[in-house]
Amino acid sequence: MGEGPRKILHVDMDAFYASVEQRDDPRLRGRPVAVAWGGKRSVVLTASYEARPFGVRSAMPLYRALERCPGLVVVEPRFEVYREVSAGVREVFRSYTPLVEPLSLDEAYLDVTAPLRGGPSATRIAQGIRAEIRAATGLTATAGVSVNKFLAKLASGLNKPDGLTVLLPAQADALLASLPTSAFHGIGPATAAKLAAHGIHTGGDLRRTPPAHLAAWFGRVGEHFARIAWGEDDRPVEPDRAPVSVGSEATVAEDLRGVEAVRAALPPLARGVEERLARAGLAGRVVVLKLKLDDRSVVTRRVTLPHPVRDEATLTRTAAHLVTAELIGEKGVRLVGLTVSGLGPPTEPPPTLFGAVESE
Amino acid sequence: MRAHVTKKILSEALGLLERVIPSRSSNPLLTSLKVEASAEGLTLSGTNLEIDLSCFVPAEVQDPRPLVVPAHLFAQIVRNLAGELVELELAGHELAVRAGGSDFKLQIGDFEAYPPLSFPNHADVSLDAAELSRALGSVRYAASNEAFQAVFRGIKLEHRAESARVVASDGYRVALRDFPASGAGRSLIIPARSADELIRVLRDGEARFTYGEGMLSVTTERVRMNLKLLDGEFPDYERVIPKDIRLQVTLPATALKEAVGRVAVLADKNANNRVEFLVSEGKLRLAAEGDYGRAQDTLDVVQGGAEPAMSLAFNARHVLDALGPIEGEAELLFSGSTSPAIFRASGGGGYMAVMVTLRV
Numbered sequence: 117m118g119e120g121p122r123k124i125l126h127v128d129m130d131a132f133y134a135s136v137e138q139r140d141d142p143r144l145r146g147r148p149v150a151v152a153w154g155g156k157r158s159v160v161l162t163a164s165y166e167a168r169p170f171g172v173r174s175a176m177p178l179y180r181a182l183e184r185c186p187g188l189v190v191v192e193p194r195f196e197v198y199r200e201v202s203a204g205v206r207e208v209f210r211s212y213t214p215l216v217e218p219l220s221l222d223e224a225y226l227d228v229t230a231p232l233r234g235g236p237s238a239t240r241i242a243q244g245i246r247a248e249i250r251a252a253t254g255l256t257a258t259a260g261v262s263v264n265k266f267l268a269k270l271a272s273g274l275n276k277p278d279g280l281t282v283l284l285p286a287q288a289d290a291l292l293a294s295l296p297t298s299a300f301h302g303i304g305p306a307t308a309a310k311l312a313a314h315g316i317h318t319g320g321d322l323r324r325t326p327p328a329h330l331a332a333w334f335g336r337v338g339e340h341f342a343r344i345a346w347g348e349d350d351r352p353v354e355p356d357r358a359p360v361s362v363g364s365e366a367t368v369a370e371d372l373r374g375v376e377a378v379r380a381a382l383p384p385l386a387r388g389v390e391e392r393l394a395r396a397g398l399a400g401r402v403v404v405l406k407l408k409l410d411d412r413s414v415v416t417r418r419v420t421l422p423h424p425v426r427d428e429a430t431l432t433r434t435a436a437h438l439v440t441a442e443l444i445g446e447k448g449v450r451l452v453g454l455t456v457s458g459l460g461p462p463t464e465p466p467p468t469l470f471g472a473v474e475s476e
Numbered sequence: 477m478r479a480h481v482t483k484k485i486l487s488e489a490l491g492l493l494e495r496v497i498p499s500r501s502s503n504p505l506l507t508s509l510k511v512e513a514s515a516e517g518l519t520l521s522g523t524n525l526e527i528d529l530s531c532f533v534p535a536e537v538q539d540p541r542p543l544v545v546p547a548h549l550f551a552q553i554v555r556n557l558a559g560e561l562v563e564l565e566l567a568g569h570e571l572a573v574r575a576g577g578s579d580f581k582l583q584i585g586d587f588e589a590y591p592p593l594s595f596p597n598h599a600d601v602s603l604d605a606a607e608l609s610r611a612l613g614s615v616r617y618a619a620s621n622e623a624f625q626a627v628f629r630g631i632k633l634e635h636r637a638e639s640a641r642v643v644a645s646d647g648y649r650v651a652l653r654d655f656p657a658s659g660a661g662r663s664l665i666i667p668a669r670s671a672d673e674l675i676r677v678l679r680d681g682e683a684r685f686t687y688g689e690g691m692l693s694v695t696t697e698r699v700r701m702n703l704k705l706l707d708g709e710f711p712d713y714e715r716v717i718p719k720d721i722r723l724q725v726t727l728p729a730t731a732l733k734e735a736v737g738r739v740a741v742l743a744d745k746n747a748n749n750r751v752e753f754l755v756s757e758g759k760l761r762l763a764a765e766g767d768y769g770r771a772q773d774t775l776d777v778v779q780g781g782a783e784p785a786m787s788l789a790f791n792a793r794h795v796l797d798a799l800g801p802i803e804g805e806a807e808l809l810f811s812g813s814t815s816p817a818i819f820r821a822s823g824g825g826g827y828m829a830v831m832v833t834l835r836v
Contacts, residue, residue, distance in 0.1 A: 419622055422648070423748070466748045466791065468647045469816060469832050470711050 121285075123238035124353065125226040126260040126268035127245060129205065130277035132222035134164035135255050136201055137191045149189045152178045158367070161193055165277055198222075201253050208248045212241055217353045225265050227353035239282050246280065262288070266349035269301045288347040292319040300344060307334070319345045359396060363404070363455030364388040371410050371448025378407065378449050379436045385454040386431035399424035399462035403431060405438040406453035415443060423465045426456065477513050477543070477566040481535035483554065483575060486562055489520050489531035490551035492677055492699070496529045497522035497547040508585045509547035510593070513540035518564075521593050522547055527670050528593045528702040529677075544585040545571055553580050595700040596693045599684035601659035603640065605696055609678035611642045611653040612671050614801035614827055619668035620646035630706040631671045635661030643713055644668065649794050650713045653801075654826035662687055665706040674701065717830050718811035718818060723781040725755055726822050729806035731775055732760075733799045739764040739771040740792035749792040750834050755810070756785035764792065781810075788813050789834040795819070798829035 129135065133151040138144045148167035150160045160181050163172040170185035182188055202221040209216045212234055215227035226245075228234075234241040242259040249257045256278040260271025263285060270291075271283035283291075296318055298308035310333065316322055322330075322345035330338035343349060364385045372378050393399060403425070404418040417438040425431065435454050493509055501507050512519045515537055521530035543566055550573070554562060559576035566572075566584070573580040612631060620628040625647065632643040640657035643650065664687075666674070677699045686693040694701045736751060743749045744766035754761040755777070762773045788810060798819040799806060805822035813833060820828040 421622070422646075424746075460746055463746045463748070466648055466834060467832050469645070469649060469716050469830070470647060470713075 121263040122227060123229045124262055124264055124268045125228055125242050126272045127224055128258050128272050129222035130256045130258055131162055131164050133162040133193055133198055136198055138164060139254050144189060147189050148185050148187060149191060150181055151191050151193050153192060204252050205249055208245055208252060215353045215355050217355055225353045242280055264349040265351055266301060266344045267347055285347055292345060292347055295319045297322060361455050361457035362389055362392045363453055365451055365453030367451045371450055373448055375439050375441050378439045378452060381452045382432045382435050382454060386428040389431060389454055389456055390426050390428045393426040393456060398459045399426040400456035400459045402458035403434045404455040405435045407449050408451035410448035410450055424460055424462055426462060477539050477541040479513060479518060479535045479537045479564045481533055481562050483557055483560055483562045485533050487554055489533045490554055492531055493520055493522045493529055493547060494551045496524050496527050496673060498524050499548050505590055507547060508544040508590060509550060510544050510590055512542045513537045523593055526704050527673055530595055530700040532698055541566055542587055543571060544587050544590050545582055550582060596686040598686060600687050601661040601685045603657050603683045605678040605681050605683040607655040608683050609675050611655045613675050614653050615642050615644040615651035616668060616671060617797045617800060618646060618649050618651035619644035626706055627665055627708040627710045630665035630667050632665050632710045634663045645713060649829060649831035651829045664692060665710060666703055667706050670703045716816050718815050720811050721781060721809045722783040723755060723786045723810045725760060725808040726778040726805055727775055729799050729802040732806055733796060735762055735773040735775055736792055736795050739773050742766050742769050742771045743792050748834055750789050751792040752789045754787045755779060786810050786813060790831060794831045798831060801827050
C-alpha cells in the first residue's frame with residue numbers, strides 16, 4: 117500500500133431488481149412492487165421503496181409480504197436484463213478504476229486511491245459515477261465514501277436511496293460506539309445474538325471486550341470484529357475475486373416425492389450453473405447435490421470427477437446419480453441445490469480406454 | 477456365559493469386524509456385534525448389508541450363550557485393556573469385560589431382533605488365499621471409487637482351465653493378474669470396497685468359495701464372509717490390449733518409478749499430470765511441463781522392436797500406479813503414440829497394466 121489513507125467507495129444500486137422493473141414498465145412506477153418468483157414458498161428478492169413503509173423486505177416470504185401490503189404488485193425476476201444492466205454499471209466503475217470488487221449484481225467496492233480519471237477527490241468521483249449510472253441506465257445508486265471497505269459500506273447505508281455519504285474516520289468514531297452490533301456489516305443475527313449473550317450490544321461494548329476473547333469465541337473473524345469496532349479494516353479491494361464454487365438452488369412449490377421427481381428438478385439448475393461457469397471461464401471437478409427435506413434436515417452428497425466439467429448434460433447426469441432412494445426415503449424434498457467446486461480452467465478430458473478403441 | 481480369551485486374538489478379530497460394522501445406521505441394530513459361544517470359542521459376526529463377516533476366536537468357554545453388544549464400544553474397550561488375557565462374563569443384561577485391574581460392564585442388545593446371518597457349510601471351489609489376496613491387491617488401484625459405471629467400481633474374477641484372473645478398470649486403464657487355480661469356478665464381479673476387506677482377511681491356506689444368488693461366500697480358517705456381488709457387464713478389456721508391439725523397453729521398475737515421480741512434480745495437474753516418454757537409441761527421456769516450469773530425466777534402457785523411436789504421453793499418476801506391483805525389471809510395450817500401452821514385469825508373473833496414452 118502507498119502512503120496516506122486509501123479512498124474506498126461502496127456503490128449500491130437502489131432496490132435494483134424492482135427499479136429495473138419500474139423503469140421498464142411505467143405502470144409499476146409509484147406503486148409498491150416486489151420482485152419474486154410465483155409459488156407458495158417464494159421469497160421477496162427485492163422490494164421497491166414504495167413497498168418498504170409497509171414492512172416489506174427482501175428475503176421475506178412472499179405470503180407475508182402480501183399480508184403486510186395487500187396492494188403489492190408481484191413481478192417475476194428477469195435476470196438476463198439485470199445482468200445486462202449490471203454489466204453497464206460495471207463499465208462505469210471500470211472507467212474510473214481497475215480495482216472493482218463486485219459483491220453481487222447490484223453492489224461493488226471500488227478503490228479510487230489512484231483513479232484513472234476524475235481527479236483526486238473521491239467524493240467528486242462518487243458523484244460522477246452516480247450521474248453516469250443514471251445517464252446510462254436510468255437508475256439511481258447510493259454511494260458511501262471512506263478510507264476502507266467497512267466504513268464505505270457503513271456510509272452508503274446511512275443515506276438511502278439516491279444518496280452520497282462521506283464518512284471520515286473521526287466522524288465514524290462516535291457513530292460506531294453507539295451502533296448496535298447487529299448493524300455492523302459482517303455481524304449477522306446469529307453472531308449478534310451470541311455477542312448479546314456475552315453482554316455485548318454496541319460497538320462501544322465491542323471495544324471494551326478484549327480482542328483475545330472475541331478471537332476465542334469466533335476464531336479469526338473475531339479479530340476482525342475487534343478491528344471494525346474501531347472502524348479499522350485493512351482488507352484490500354479485490355478485483356475479480358475467483359469464486360470458490362458456483363451453485364444454484366431452487367425451493368419448490370410442492371414437495372417433490374421420489375427419486376425421479378427430484379432428478380427432474382436438476383436440468384434448470386445445471387443450466388444456470390453452466391452459464392455462470394462458462395461466463396467465468398471455469399469448470400469444476402466436484403459436483404455437490406444439496407437437498408432440504410420436509411423435516412427441515414439438509415443433506416448433501418458430493419462426487420469428485422477425474423476431470424473438470426461444466427456442461428449441463430454432465431452436471432445433470434452426475435447430480436442425478438447422487439439422488440438415491442436411500443438418501444430421500446419417504447421424505448418430501450423442499451429445496452434442490454447443485455453446486456460445482458474444485459474450480460479451475462476447463463481442460464480436455466483424458467481419452468478413455470474403451471471409448472478410444474471403439475472410435476478407431 | 478463366561479469366557480477367557482487372549483486379548484491379541486480378540487483385538488484382531490474385532491479390528492476386522494470394526495471395519496465392516498457401521499458406526500451409525502438408520503437401523504441401530506446393525507451397529508452391534510453378535511457373539512455366539514461354543515465350547516471351542518467365540519464366533520463374532522456383523523454386517524453392513526454388503527458384507528457379512530464372521531470371525532472365530534478360540535477361547536475357553538463355560539455355559540455358552542449368545543449375545544449382541546455395541547460393536548465399536550466393545551472393540552474400543554478391548555483395545556484399551558491392559559494385560560494379555562480378557563475375561564468376558566454375561567450377567568443379566570450386562571457383559572462384564574475384565575482384564576488386569578479393569579472391569580467394564582457393557583449393556584447388551586436384543587439378540588432375538590438381530591438379523592440372522594447364515595454362512596454356507598459347503599464349498600464349490602477352493603483357491604490359494606495368499607495368491608488371491610496378492611492378485612486382488614495388485615489390481616485394486618485401477619478400480620474406481622467414484623465412477624458411475626457400476627462395473628468400474630468392482631474387480632472381475634474370471635476362472636479359466638488352470639488359472640484364475642482378476643481384472644479392474646476405471647475406463648482409463650486396466651490392471652489384471654493371472655494366478656494358478658483349479659476347479660470349475662464362476663466369473664463374477666466383487667465390489668472393490670468389499671475386495672479391500674477380503675484382502676485384509678485373507679492370509680495363508682485355502683479360500684473356499686461358495687456361490688449364491690448374487691452373492692459369493694468366502695471361508696478361510698478363521699473367517700467367513702458373504703459378499704454381495706455387482707451386477708452388470710464388464711467391458712471387453714481384452715480388445716484394448718495391444719497385440720502389435722512395435723517398440724519394447726526394459727529397465728528397472730524402481731528407477732522408472734523414481735524418475736517419473738521426480739518429473740511429475742512439475743507436471744500440469746490441469747492437463748492430466750501429463751508426462752512425455754521419448755524412446756530412442758537405448759534411452760528413455762521423460763519430460764513434464766506445467767505452469768511453473770519444466771523437467772527432464774533420462775534413463776538407460778534395453779530397447780527392442782521394429783520401431784527405432786517413439787514418443788508417447790501418459791498420466792504420471794497412472795504410470796506410478798501401474799508400476800506399483802512390479803518388482804525387478806519392468807517391461808513397457810508400445811504399439812504406437814495413440815494406442816494403449818502395456819506395463820508388466822519382465823519375465824512374466826501374471827501381472828499386466830494397460831493404459832491410455834494422452835494426445836501428443
